Amino acid sequence: MELSNYPKIFKALSNEQRLKIFIMIYKNCCAPEGSKVGSEFRLKGESCCGVGGVEKAFTRICDCMKLSRSTISHHFKELQNAGLITCEREGQTFRCRVNEDVVNSIKDFLK
């Protein structure tokens, strides 16, 4: 990972609302049950999967945040643009998952 990529990644996580979105996706597809930070962000009715990402992520996150859809759309774009999440269409909605490689890069960066 190029050094020049890190500012973009950190910027994507530097906004409180966007960080919440990231956590919701991260914790629903990656986190162990008892993990501390962000356990309050587990989406309703979603078990911790690890397998296939979060389905209907956009809609469901819209339902539990007080931001407009257009704003949330922008935030998704920026998380994708930083490489932190990927979204694939599933009919009318999207399935989103965290890019573990990027998360690991951050950890390496702080080694």
Next chain:
Amino acid sequence: MELSNYPKIFKALSNEQRLKIFIMIYKNCCAPEGSKVGSEFRLKGESCCGVGGVEKAFTRICDCMKLSRSTISHHFKELQNAGLITCEREGQTFRCRVNEDVVNSIKDFLK
């Protein structure tokens, strides 16, 4: 570490110049010799210490960046404000070191 602290931390690292400053302090006082990212940021004449932080950090970083002193001062303030570094006066200059606890918090956050 409170969840609400993370955006501030990530914001501090989201600017390229500020990230470089952080790396210079981090790598000079913390990094193992062969570490990959940021090895090019080792300050001239500075051995990897781990013991006492970076002395004359402000002056020396001014000398190897093309930003004004006032801008660099602002960047230092923000890194301190995020808790990422601490600076203690040593006569006319400052000795700066990275706050390892905060770095570890970021790693935990990504667990």
Next chain:
DNA sequence: CTAATAGTTTCACAACAATCGAACAAACCC
């Protein structure tokens, strides 16, 4: 005391970011 060096603070400004509403496009349902 005077001069020099190190760093801070204030001010201004241009660039960028966050947000929303409205108009739009894409996929689905009937």
Next chain:
DNA sequence: GGGTTTGTTCGATTGTTGTGAAACTATTAG
């Protein structure tokens, strides 16, 4: 086809950030 749900894009507004110049404070040197 017509309506609904899902998401995007555009335009506007408001707030934040990065930057430097200039005036300032603090410490050391002579």
